[in-house]
Amino acid sequence: MTDLYQSQRAMRNMRRAAMQRGVIAVLDVGTSKIACLILRFDGPDRLREADGVGPMAGQSGFRVIGAATTRSRGVRFGEISVMNETERAIRTAVQAAQKMANVRVDHVIVCFSGGEPRSYGLAGEWALQDSVVTDQDIARVLSACDVPDIGDGREVLHAQPVNFALDHRSGLGDPRGQIGNRLACDMHLLSVEASVIRNLLYCIKRCDLELAGIASSAYVAGVSSLVEDEQELGAACIDMGGGSTGLSIFIKKHMIYADAVRMGGDHLTSDISKGLQVPVAVAERIKTRHGGVHATGMDDREMIETGGNSGDWEKDRRSVSRTELIGIMRPRVEEILEEVRGRLDAAGFDCLPSQQIVLTGGASQIPGLDGLAARILGQRVRLGRPLRVQGLPQATTGPAFAAAVGLSLFAAHPQDEWWDFDIPSERMPTRSLKRAIRWFRDNW
């Protein structure tokens, strides 16, 4: 764990260096596509009011100067399965974005959706030495949190302090400088498979890039597609991607829960491919052009040519009605949403004051999905699109790019994490002199 702590700290320093240089790349490694955005940071005063982008959410501090998307290869369920293929796909995306930006990027922030994320709520308490809360006290209370057994071969991806309590007052955002006796904190810890992170790190390294941060795509999709009051009052963001569907629950502007269902749009495609006996490419085209989840009488008459290249006239002339297509798609969508429902129930989502659900991600563009989701997940469902960001090309403003846009917001304003605070001095292994001084001060 100390190892990861050090590497996360190193990533933070890298991010700071990249901000100083002013250019950083953002890479969303998804199952169906890999998106790369190149951001230029040049201070908040460069914002032009004419663009219609207000200074909200801190996204005005940067500008997207390069964007590229490529079909993802070698990624399954948001995890790298074929390293060479993924490396090539990342190279394609990065090179195209660099070409558009006409600038070389060395630092990249990555998000991915796989690795079976699991959420843990941690609590810690610390008796203050001298009634005023200092940075050191926060570091101590964070390290006093009892770490659960996250399992063998798993790593901590996010560890964010969510809430601080001082004596009887809870809900403090920043307790520093306040006066009290006992400091307590709640921390949200997200763990993923270590091998997934390691593969991703290795892949990025092989592309000659330096990793400046790593995030869960469920989290960053929530950052970009939930509006401010939803983040404040409590909402769940469901990021329906190609290979997995991530969900994250936000309240008081902090993520308190994240999870992923290992099903997504690619499973719809493979269902169609199997059900209609067509190639995957054709199934994908049929899904995007004619897909839906609510069949009406009109759909019986809408015939879709499936085609084929077999040379057999009977096979090549086949056509299906849209109702049939919907009949294939709907059970899978329902299955995904039921699974999400189960995860939300397990997380205790129905206890939140506001139960807004926002659907985003590429698969959320299925027509009629919001109606179906409202039946399964609850009444307050809306389709979300990512925040508008300066300089983002029109082609990359759709819900499929929620994670990429969220990651650029994350790059501009990262949430404080456990490794952003210094190691408390009594745990520092090397600073023995400091410990000696401390011992003297405590005992004399």
Next chain:
Amino acid sequence: MQPLKPGTALRRDPAPSRAAYRMHRLWLTPLFRSMLRIGLPVFTVTFSAGLYLSDDTRRAGLARIWEGAWTAVEERPEFLVNLMAIDGASPALAEAIRSKLALKFPLSSFDIDMEATAARIEELDAVADADLRVRSGNVLQVTVTERLPVVIWRTQAELSLLDIEGRRVARVFSRMDRPDLPLIAGEGANAAVPEALALLAAAGPIQPRLRGMVRMGERRWDIVLDRDQRILLPEADPVPALERVMALDKAEALLARDVITVDLRNKDRPVLRLAPDAMTNLRASQGVEPGASSL
């Protein structure tokens, strides 16, 4: 598992190869880019030029080629000057200019240093100003403004003609060569020629008797008349003093009398000096016999 070797059945890979990717990134590096776009051409040109010029015979050959090209241009008939025309100079002066310059025609106009040539012509005393230009028709046109002699200056060595500025124009061998010009003498007389001319103008009535003017001690003028009469003029305001003498002469015929010197050097106390036997002559003419002095 994917095939380990990309077979022919695979479609074209859109991904850049590792080398292409690295080259692209290298190309986007600003320092590398400026090195390649500016540094490399500059280095190549400098290095190759240096390499070529490091050989002595090549340098000499280049110099020869340059000389040859330059000579070919110089010797074109359009740039040749065949004769010199001199305007505004007397024939003797023109001959003097020709012999002084001693140009050997035909000559390329590039070889004539106009300013130096004009300066050489202006070295001649008789030339006030020379203007050179190459006229169409391959003629070197020299327009000369001659100095106009206004006085003759007698020094111990020679007689010279001076213009109004006191500059020497020419030498004369005899006063009779230029009887129309007034004569001045004395050291430093050439520095006060305009004053001399003003005095001359003021001395109108006695022009026929005027022998010349002498500069005394480089500061004032003496006017010498015939019968060895002298008018000694002051240093300051000599012209009014002379006019005063002229008025006296007109009223009293002063200068027709037996006076050797009219001394006006001190304007408050003009002095007349009589001839040595002037009084004797006067008394004799009045019939007074001078008795032999018993003293």
